[in-house]
Amino acid sequence: MEYSLGDSTLPAASDGREARTTDVIGVVLASAGRSQLLGEVIADLGRQTRQDFTLVLSVPDVQSLPDGPLPTGAIVVHDRGLAAQRNAGLDAIPGATHVFCFDDDAVVREDFIEQAMDFFACHPEVVGITGRVLLDGAAADAVPREEAERALAASWSTPVSRRWRESRELYGCNFGFRLGAIGGERFDGRLPLYSWLEDHDFARRLMRHGTLARVEDCVVVHRGVKSGGRMAHERLGYSQVMNPAYLHHVGSFPLWLTLRETVPRLGKNAVRSVAGPESGWRRERLRGNLRAAGDIARRRFTPERILDIPVARGA
Numbered sequence: 001m002e003y004s005l006g007d008s009t010l011p012a013a014s015d016g017r018e019a020r021t022t023d024v025i026g027v028v029l030a031s032a033g034r035s036q037l038l039g040e041v042i043a044d045l046g047r048q049t050r051q052d053f054t055l056v057l058s059v060p061d062v063q064s065l066p067d068g069p070l071p072t073g074a075i076v077v078h079d080r081g082l083a084a085q086r087n088a089g090l091d092a093i094p095g096a097t098h099v100f101c102f103d104d105d106a107v108v109r110e111d112f113i114e115q116a117m118d119f120f121a122c123h124p125e126v127v128g129i130t131g132r133v134l135l136d137g138a139a140a141d142a143v144p145r146e147e148a149e150r151a152l153a154a155s156w157s158t159p160v161s162r163r164w165r166e167s168r169e170l171y172g173c174n175f176g177f178r179l180g181a182i183g184g185e186r187f188d189g190r191l192p193l194y195s196w197l198e199d200h201d202f203a204r205r206l207m208r209h210g211t212l213a214r215v216e217d218c219v220v221v222h223r224g225v226k227s228g229g230r231m232a233h234e235r236l237g238y239s240q241v242m243n244p245a246y247l248h249h250v251g252s253f254p255l256w257l258t259l260r261e262t263v264p265r266l267g268k269n270a271v272r273s274v275a276g277p278e279s280g281w282r283r284e285r286l287r288g289n290l291r292a293a294g295d296i297a298r299r300r301f302t303p304e305r306i307l308d309i310p311v312a313r314g315a
Contacts, residue, residue, distance in 0.1 A: 024093075026089075028086055038104045132217075151221055175203075192304050238292045241262055
């Protein structure tokens with residue numbers, strides 16, 4: 001693991017307030033091979049109404065960094081795989097009291113961190129929060145940048161509501177947590193590459209230490225831009241079955257959650273692999289599903305075996 005350190009002095013809050021001396025905020029961005037998207041979310045974070053945070057960019061190589069100078073005080077760390085990269089980011093800011101993680105294709109409203117920190121201050125029992133996702137390209141087609149910006153601009157017309165509800169999940173595109181209150185919990189390093197379900201697993205770990213919340217005033221758009229390892233369909237299919245089984249095996253997932261995360265995807269891959277426009281890549285995912293099922297039948301709970309599966313040409 002390699003660290004590149006800048007000036008880590010925390011800047012003053014952008015709205016003229018003095019930074020709260022008891023708050024030490026870190027923001028971790030894990031990205032790989034998507035330098036333009038990473039540059040966009042870095043620019044978005046530069047417009048946050050609270051600027052008293054240390055930005056950590058966790059990337060596998062320098063080619064994954066955006067062109068041009070990075071923000072003053074940014075820290076760059078190197079690792080590979082989403083869980084490992086987020087852990088490397090946490091290791092770079094051990095003194096942080098609060099940490100926020102955003103995907104590189106998240107478009108974050110300017111007051112997200114301010115609203116989240118105000119919420120944490122009012123709710124000491126809450127150890128982790130996730131925001132309100134206005135649009136989510138992961139559920140369908142990717143959201144264009146312009147559409148994301150329009151949705152966020154329109155969201156300002158809704159007054160601050162202070163509404164929230166308890167949650168059992170932290171959506172991986174946007175979440176924050178009290179680092180000092182979670183007993184040294186980390187993302188599971190045995191979940192390699194895009195680390196399927198790492199956010200669900202991390203949420204289950206945090207629930208051992210307190211309440212999770214979905215906060216309406218923390219607003220974000222998840223563009224859901226498809227690229228990189230997510231197009232390696234056999235590998236992804238392997239993770240779709242292996243990772244929930246592994247997380248059940250280590251005690252993170254109850255059986256009902258394991259089945260909920262596995263059965264619908266396995267069934268959809270099987271049905272849609274027969275015919276239709278998706279049949280080609282659905283067959284690849286089904287092949288990965290069955291490979292994982294075979295390992296599980298042999299009591300081999302090996303999420304890292306995804307690395308042994310060849311990547312199809314063009315993936």
